[in-house]
Amino acid sequence: MTWAPSERELERQAVRRRLRLQQTAIATVVTVVVAVGLVLLVVSSPGWDRVRDYFLSWSHARDSFAAIAEGFWINIRIFLVAEPCVLVLGALVAIARQTTSPWLAPLRLLATGYTDLFRGIPSIMVVVICGIGIPALGLSGVTSSLFWLTTFALVLCYGAYVAEVFRAGILAIHPTQVASAEALALTRAQTMRFVVLPQAVRRVVPPLMNDLVSLQKDTALISAVGVFEALRAAQDYQGYNFNGTPLLVAAAYFLVVAVPLTRLTDWLMRRQIEKEQGR
């Protein structure tokens, strides 16, 4: 290429660089000041020494680390099984509610009833009812494994939330998109599958991530029926040793999974947008 930036453009680039630097500097200073202020506020509180001894003991953290890791592996497994199930269930329920065929009226009713019911009940109750109630029925062929029963309960709860997220995304697609798909003689199902749903999913990725991270955290609810996952393991240690540090260790485990996951989706989204806009 023969083009070389003009004097003026080089000047402008220098100004832009300077502005960017200024902004970075402001952001850094503000962040540090706020962070230091918060730390000082906590550390200077009258009960800080007691809190530190109870929650921030290095030796207790080290001793409980392995037991909690073992428990957290259960959380991870439940999450990995539940997440795809939740996404599929949520999408199916959302699509079911958007159908118009008179033959599918019972399905629509069922889907609506399901979302209303499971969004309305506290998740911990669903976990307890499934974990204790289902095995108590004594049905043959139904698992009595708490792992599967509680996973099932979480899928039921989050499927209802995620269905509403998907439905919001579907409703947000402009009617002209449906019109142009129908004008190409696509069936309603094809319109949904190839035109509406792909756009809807892209729009709801942030709230979807919300629910998935929330699901990941709520795997701790299964401790309510006695599964020895991360929270339960931490509480167990806490009970024996009268020290709360393991709770923070467990919290750290959850964070280690949640934060990179959110960053990853943010990055994927940004890349997708850039690709679509051709910039």
Place this chain on the structure above:
Amino acid sequence: MTATVSGLLEAKALRKSYRGRVVLDGLDLVVAEHDVVCLIGASGSGKSTLLRCLNLLETIDDGIIRFDGREISDPLVDPRSVRREIGMVFQAYNLFPHLSVLDNCTLAQVRVHGVPAGEAADRARALLARFGLADKADAHPDALSGGQQQRVALVRAMCTRPRLLLLDEITAALDPELVGEVLEIVRAEAEAGTTLVLATHEMSFAREVATKVCFLDGGRVLEQGPPEQLFGDPVEERTRAFLARVRS
């Protein structure tokens, strides 16, 4: 001030590329007050990109844009201070679907220009009435025809009394019947002395209202002049070829 000498808007050696694809390549353009400048040229010749660069919707790679004597391509210039003075209408109308026609027209007046709500509504209703949209003020954009939507978009842009109006192929998405009603507004504005820069495919309209026609080719203004000259006796071979193509 140099402004009065060189014109209301002046672009010099503009360059803009997207991912290595050069769209504007050293383009020069001068728009004097009360000018009606028509940009013509094949699709992809950079007409839309130029308009978007002029009101700073795109950052240019090189060159200088001056508006009213001030260099607005300076990174220290607040783009909003420029856009307050420059109106823009898009090919696809871009009305806000969640607002009524009236609210579309009063939003910027009230929020950006600080016009009292009552006065803003009066101004909008007066303009809407002038362009045959009096009964549509409370409708929502999606309930209107394309021509009506584009007229609303024009009213929305004019409500803030911009010193310069940029029109980006505003009739390209309309069928011929509706083109007339939109161009009628533009013609009225041009006659009232509003400074206009418009990208257009309507050659007969350009011939009629333009004070200057610019033929864009390869990312620069290949040829420009008053309509009778550019349409009647173009100098450049490529201009001739283009005009022959669009006329056939």
